[in-house]
Amino acid sequence: MEQKLTQATKKLFIKTYGCQMNVYDSNRMADALAPHGYAPTADIGQADLVVLNTCHIREKASEKVFSELGRLKELRDERRAGGQDLMIGVAGCVAQAEGEEIVRRSPVVDLVFGPQSYHRLPDLIARAGQGAVIDTEFPAEDKFGHLPAAKKEVTVARGLTAFLTVQEGCDKFCSFCVVPYTRGAEVSRPVEQVLAEARGLVEAGVMELTLLGQNVNAYHGLDSKGRSVGLGELCHRLAEIPGLERLRYTTSHPLDMNDELIGAHRDLEKLMPYLHLPVQSGSDRILEAMNRRHTRANYIDAIQRILNAKSDIALSGDFIVGFPGETEADFEATLSIAREVGYASAFTFKYSTRPGTPGAAMDEQVPEPVKVERLARLNEQIMSQTRAFAKSCEGRVLPVLIEKKGRNPGQLGGRSPYLQAVHMEAPERLIGTIQPVEILAAGNNSLLGKIVTVAEPKSASVVESQASVA
Numbered sequence: 001m002e003q004k005l006t007q008a009t010k011k012l013f014i015k016t017y018g019c020q021m022n023v024y025d026s027n028r029m030a031d032a033l034a035p036h037g038y039a040p041t042a043d044i045g046q047a048d049l050v051v052l053n054t055c056h057i058r059e060k061a062s063e064k065v066f067s068e069l070g071r072l073k074e075l076r077d078e079r080r081a082g083g084q085d086l087m088i089g090v091a092g093c094v095a096q097a098e099g100e101e102i103v104r105r106s107p108v109v110d111l112v113f114g115p116q117s118y119h120r121l122p123d124l125i126a127r128a129g130q131g132a133v134i135d136t137e138f139p140a141e142d143k144f145g146h147l148p149a150a151k152k153e154v155t156v157a158r159g160l161t162a163f164l165t166v167q168e169g170c171d172k173f174c175s176f177c178v179v180p181y182t183r184g185a186e187v188s189r190p191v192e193q194v195l196a197e198a199r200g201l202v203e204a205g206v207m208e209l210t211l212l213g214q215n216v217n218a219y220h221g222l223d224s225k226g227r228s229v230g231l232g233e234l235c236h237r238l239a240e241i242p243g244l245e246r247l248r249y250t251t252s253h254p255l256d257m258n259d260e261l262i263g264a265h266r267d268l269e270k271l272m273p274y275l276h277l278p279v280q281s282g283s284d285r286i287l288e289a290m291n292r293r294h295t296r297a298n299y300i301d302a303i304q305r306i307l308n309a310k311s312d313i314a315l316s317g318d319f320i321v322g323f324p325g326e327t328e329a330d331f332e333a334t335l336s337i338a339r340e341v342g343y344a345s346a347f348t349f350k351y352s353t354r355p356g357t358p359g360a361a362m363d364e365q366v367p368e369p370v371k372v373e374r375l376a377r378l379n380e381q382i383m384s385q386t387r388a389f390a391k392s393c394e395g396r397v398l399p400v401l402i403e404k405k406g407r408n409p410g411q412l413g414g415r416s417p418y419l420q421a422v423h424m425e426a427p428e429r430l431i432g433t434i435q436p437v438e439i440l441a442a443g444n445n446s447l448l449g450k451i452v453t454v455a456e457p458k459s460a461s462v463v464e465s466q467a468s469v470a
């Protein structure tokens with residue numbers, strides 16, 4: 001103990017861009033460095049090591065990294081003028097895609113390492129110093145098997161909901177997308193490894209898990225008998241963990257929405273009635289050019305099968321406007337599929353040309369002003385659908401997982417089963433419980449509600465341990 005206290009601690013600051021998997025990865029990097037004396041700091045000015053965990057999905061996301069590196073150079077120069085130093089690392093999908101090019105453009109960088117190298121981070125840091133260290137390999141060893149778990153108190157501090165990567169990489173090669181290149185081929189983690197991590201999280205107080213994967217519903221991990229298990233069965237196994245109250249998963253591909261998974265939505269109360277199922281476009285011509293491998297009719301059919309199994313599901317999606325060759329008629333087909341499916345929410349993007357993807361070499365790139373105009377029209381429609389869905393919740397009583405204090409004094413904040421933010425006046429002791437909340441009003445980004453009858457926490461010890469989360 002004494003030795004630990006005297007050990008010099010270094011400060012780590014990780015800035016995370018991009019998707020939830022990067023959020024999960026940033027935590028795992030912090031966990032990997034904790035045994036090596038690195039403690040997280042929220043103040044970049046205090047950091048000895050800054051890691052940018054980057055996203056390559058669209059040009060804008062990618063370019064942000066280089067402007068941040070410009071600012072970091074100034075910070076490091078100040079440090080050096082004061083006789084101290086700062087180590088700078090670039091991780092994530094830009095690191096994987098650009099590798100050495102990052103150091104060429106920005107010599108301030110000491111470390112460049114891709115998503116499959118995070119378990120090697122302590123070793124990479126040890127090697128940095130004599131020139132930049134670059135590791136963008138796809139190693140043979142199992143990254144997850146080599147990453148240490150978070151300490152219990154670290155998980156407690158991270159809150160009541162947690163991400164858990166169960167699958168990584170993608171074999172689909174949509175013609176617009178960099179993910180198959182930055183994350184590599186599809187890999188599923190073994191069932192027991194997932195269950196063990198989930199149990200650890202739940203023991204530390206996590207009540208809701210979101211399973212992550214670039215194509216999470218293509219999950220096919222091996223169980224202890226060497227049998228391949230799909231996401232539906234994995235959800236069943238996870239739902240057996242006592243104390244785990246809610247399960248979600250993201251992101252799914254329409255072709256991998258199999259009957260077993262759809263059955264899990266019907267049979268598992270813990271599996272939340274919310275599904276993010278991107279379609280990208282409503283036009284068959286564009287879907288084909290995107291190499292999505294499904295038609296509009298296939299997608300509608302998948303939605304129908306899901307709604308037949310469970311009618312009460314809020315659907316969400318992703319859309320790209322302005323893919324090469326997209327005509328006004330194609331775009332109108334996108335507007336119409338969004339209406340037909342009746343999404344409760346959606347993410348919309350202007351097509352961004354990504355180097356190295358087949359889309360970049362296609363003729364008929366759509367002019368920027370056309371993309372801007374289509375995005376605005378789609379957004380307007382999606383916003384009105386989202387408002388209508390929120391409005392339809394008024395008067396309903398929804399179980400809300402109360403997570404934290406709200407913005408206003410006396411208010412607490414949580415999530416509905418449909419992933420909507422809900423605010424209500426309630427005593428702090430209810431943080432870490434699920435309460436029946438009557439929805440009084442639908443705002444732009446959240447719902448306002450009131451607790452109907454307080455369901456008291458199960459035991460005093462639960463209250464105590466949850467109070468420290470707040």
Ligand code: SAH
Nearest residue numbers: 176177214251278318319320349350351352
């Ligand atoms: N694996 C998920 C999506 C990962 S990327 C899936 O298959 O659905 C998240 C979203 O970013 C995509 O669904 C897509 O809508 C958007 N996206 C990906 N590449 C893009 C590009 N080049 N330009 C604009 N949007 C893009």
Ligand code: SF4
Nearest residue numbers: 170172173174177179
């Ligand atoms: Fe990208 Fe398509 Fe794979 Fe999704 S399925 S990650 S959009 S290539």
Ligand code: F3S
Nearest residue numbers: 018019055056057093
């Ligand atoms: Fe971005 Fe990589 Fe995620 S490109 S969206 S951080 S998988």
